Amino acid sequence: MHTVTLEEAQGHLAxxxxxxxxxxxxxxxxxERPVATIRATPPTHREPPRFGTLKGTILYIAxxxxxxPEGFEDYLP
Numbered sequence: 132m133h134t135v136t137l138e139e140a141q142g143h144l145a146x147x148x149x150x151x152x153x154x155x156x157x158x159x160x161x162x163e164r165p166v167a168t169i170r171a172t173p174p175t176h177r178e179p180p181r182f183g184t185l186k187g188t189i190l191y192i193a194x195x196x197x198x199x200p201e202g203f204e205d206y207l208p
Contacts, residue, residue, distance in 0.1 A: 132155070132156045132157075132158060133155070133156070133157045133158070134157070134158045134159075134160055134165075135147060135157060135158075135159055135160070136159070136160055136161070137159055137160065137161045137166065140157075140159045147169070148169065148171075151169065151171040152171060153171050153172065153173040153174065154170075154171065154173055155170070155171055156168055156169065156170045156171075157169045157170075
């Protein structure tokens, strides 16, 4: 855990965040007392969606699902 003063953090916050390794913390202090903590979160790896994974999950479709609402006839070709 690294500690920096509030004044130092105000002037170099972008650099402090860029140099912070995932999972590590920086404690910001004012008058030698902790006032805030910055913690770098590890990057999350997300699997790309696969086709067909939601097959069978739609349980109900209204009978008028494809019906054109009243007043929208003028917008159709």
